[in-house]
Amino acid sequence: MSSVLYDAQGPRAKQRNILYTVLFVLCAAAVVWWVYDGLAEKHQLDWIKWKPFFTSSQPWETYIWPGLQSTLKAAFFALIIALPLGALFGVGRLSDHRWVRVPAGVVVEFFRAIPVLILMIIANAVYSEYTNINTDDRPLYAVVTGLVLYNASVLAEIVRAGIHTLPKGQGEAAKALGMRKGQTMVFVLLPQAVTAMLPAIVSQLVVIVKDTALGGAVMTFPELLASVRPMAANYGANTIACFTVIALIYLLVNFALTSFASWLERWLRRNKKGKGTAPGGAPETVGTPSLVVDDGRAV
Amino acid sequence: MFDFLKGYDLLGAFWVTVQLTVYSALGSLIWGTLLAGMKVSPVPLMRGFATAYVNVVRNIPLTVIIVFSSLGLYQTLGVMLGADVIDDINFRLAVLALAAYTAAFVCEALRSGINTVPVGQAEAARALGLSFTQVLRLIILPQAFRAVVNPLSNVLIALTKNTTVASAIGVVEASYLMKDMIEAEAQLILISAVFAFGFIVLTLPTGLILGWVSKKVAVKR
Numbered sequence: 001m002s003s004v005l006y007d008a009q010g011p012r013a014k015q016r017n018i019l020y021t022v023l024f025v026l027c028a029a030a031v032v033w034w035v036y037d038g039l040a041e042k043h044q045l046d047w048i049k050w051k052p053f054f055t056s057s058q059p060w061e062t063y064i065w066p067g068l069q070s071t072l073k074a075a076f077f078a079l080i081i082a083l084p085l086g087a088l089f090g091v092g093r094l095s096d097h098r099w100v101r102v103p104a105g106v107v108v109e110f111f112r113a114i115p116v117l118i119l120m121i122i123a124n125a126v127y128s129e130y131t132n133i134n135t136d137d138r139p140l141y142a143v144v145t146g147l148v149l150y151n152a153s154v155l156a157e158i159v160r161a162g163i164h165t166l167p168k169g170q171g172e173a174a175k176a177l178g179m180r181k182g183q184t185m186v187f188v189l190l191p192q193a194v195t196a197m198l199p200a201i202v203s204q205l206v207v208i209v210k211d212t213a214l215g216g217a218v219m220t221f222p223e224l225l226a227s228v229r230p231m232a233a234n235y236g237a238n239t240i241a242c243f244t245v246i247a248l249i250y251l252l253v254n255f256a257l258t259s260f261a262s263w264l265e266r267w268l269r270r271n272k273k274g275k276g277t278a279p280g281g282a283p284e285t286v287g288t289p290s291l292v293v294d295d296g297r298a299v
Numbered sequence: 300m301f302d303f304l305k306g307y308d309l310l311g312a313f314w315v316t317v318q319l320t321v322y323s324a325l326g327s328l329i330w331g332t333l334l335a336g337m338k339v340s341p342v343p344l345m346r347g348f349a350t351a352y353v354n355v356v357r358n359i360p361l362t363v364i365i366v367f368s369s370l371g372l373y374q375t376l377g378v379m380l381g382a383d384v385i386d387d388i389n390f391r392l393a394v395l396a397l398a399a400y401t402a403a404f405v406c407e408a409l410r411s412g413i414n415t416v417p418v419g420q421a422e423a424a425r426a427l428g429l430s431f432t433q434v435l436r437l438i439i440l441p442q443a444f445r446a447v448v449n450p451l452s453n454v455l456i457a458l459t460k461n462t463t464v465a466s467a468i469g470v471v472e473a474s475y476l477m478k479d480m481i482e483a484e485a486q487l488i489l490i491s492a493v494f495a496f497g498f499i500v501l502t503l504p505t506g507l508i509l510g511w512v513s514k515k516v517a518v519k520r
Contacts, residue, residue, distance in 0.1 A: 213362035217467035254358035
């Protein structure tokens, strides 16, 4: 394989590559051995600690599946509520009226600047102080509220960016047809913006799923991560095994979502090309240029 | 009105937040740059390793990584990172976990920065006879870094906010103190406002200053 960063490899370069590969493998092997040694010394690799996950359905039924259900439930509610709110604030920031634009902007910037965990803790305290939601449901409410406040403001930015990337002719044509401002937004701009931004929205869902774990670690929300402690206590301190299984489940769920997002992106780009509206003449760059620039927001 | 602040070390807690941010930012910048270098390198194994690392770490919650560093690394395997007081151990574990997590995002940001460098730059460098590491070190990365100041500032802001997760393993930073204060004091709204303001003070200037820097240093094309 060659790239613009290096030439097609001659015999000497190939030898050098083999040398680097060997050195890298040696380093990796040293690290793996160090980890293996540490784990074996503390008896974390004994079959008895891993057995429950393979031989019985009990850990899956008692701890993992209920935890995963809570995780997915919180993520689902958060997305369902945050999406319309985000669209509302995104459109609000584009309003012609100053008294709508400025408050919408302040709210979005405010909630984007504050950590989700802080929002969750505050929501939890507010619910216990001013409402009579019972103690079992309160963590779920607090987690979903925190996630909604933060992600609605992120989604608002995504929607706003989506509307900005639409060709100016779309809004002008709608105006020429005699549509009102509201009609232009609802029937012309918003549907196109949301379609174009679908990959970004699905990527945001990964962030939501990851952030539900905060509820388990800091509040008493019984989600996937929170099931580690009782599980490890029940099966003889197999902490490492439990974490491995939990991490793999998060990995699978989020990897499925990420793959879906990039498939969506490819699909949308292909459809666009068919209609011949793709912006042409992008300069050739090192590596393949991607449609969505990774601006580090989805951390 | 602000009597409830007496007896709490508010500035101290935010100072811990700042320290967590700075140390993890340095660590993740170094590790992330190395990963980005591996990701575009001619050695297939290194490319594979960097890709796998980024994909795995990006899809696992930071909370899981941080809680693992305490429950798994420290309590089960006895990793102490050269500290002997529990507070120091937790702090260092949190920095390690935050840096390992954030490095994946630094790597991705840098790679998208490498993508903005025109092909001609790399071709000209190779025509002059520069080796891969020279091309990367002297030609590509300096231009890439100038292009990614903005994405990196977003990563830094996210990192600042992510340091709150360290409270899950008992590092006494801002959110830990806030939880304590909410439980002990009655002024819920005021306490919330104080801490929200604290984080806005930390994150807003970062974005503004680095946004200005990114305009200053951007390569005109």
